[in-house]
Amino acid sequence: MSDSNSMKQLDDITFDIAKILVSDVLNKYEITPDKKTNLSEEQKQEIITLVENLKKQVDEFLHAHNTRLVELDASSEKQ
Numbered sequence: 001m002s003d004s005n006s007m008k009q010l011d012d013i014t015f016d017i018a019k020i021l022v023s024d025v026l027n028k029y030e031i032t033p034d035k036k037t038n039l040s041e042e043q044k045q046e047i048i049t050l051v052e053n054l055k056k057q058v059d060e061f062l063h064a065h066n067t068r069l070v071e072l073d074a075s076s077e078k079q
Contacts, residue, residue, distance in 0.1 A: 010066065014058045021054050022047070 025047075031039070039047070 006066065010059075010062045013062060014055055017058050018051055018055050022051055025050065
């Protein structure tokens with residue numbers, strides 16, 4: 001698998017996970033589509049910050065996981 005293909009897949013996974021987490025947060029606080037437009041600027045910024053933090057955490061996790069897979073693959077090829 002090429003690096004660009006791997007990165008695309010990681011980006012897709014990151015997006016999907018972030019989308020699910022944001023949906024869960026919105027549901028938790030009972031923010032429905034009709035209430036979304038009534039969010040204050042502060043609330044909107046908090047959601048943006050939350051999503052950015054979640055995306056960063058998911059990216060770090062996937063990078064660590066991908067690095068570990070590469071290490072395992074390299075060690076198995078040596079044997």
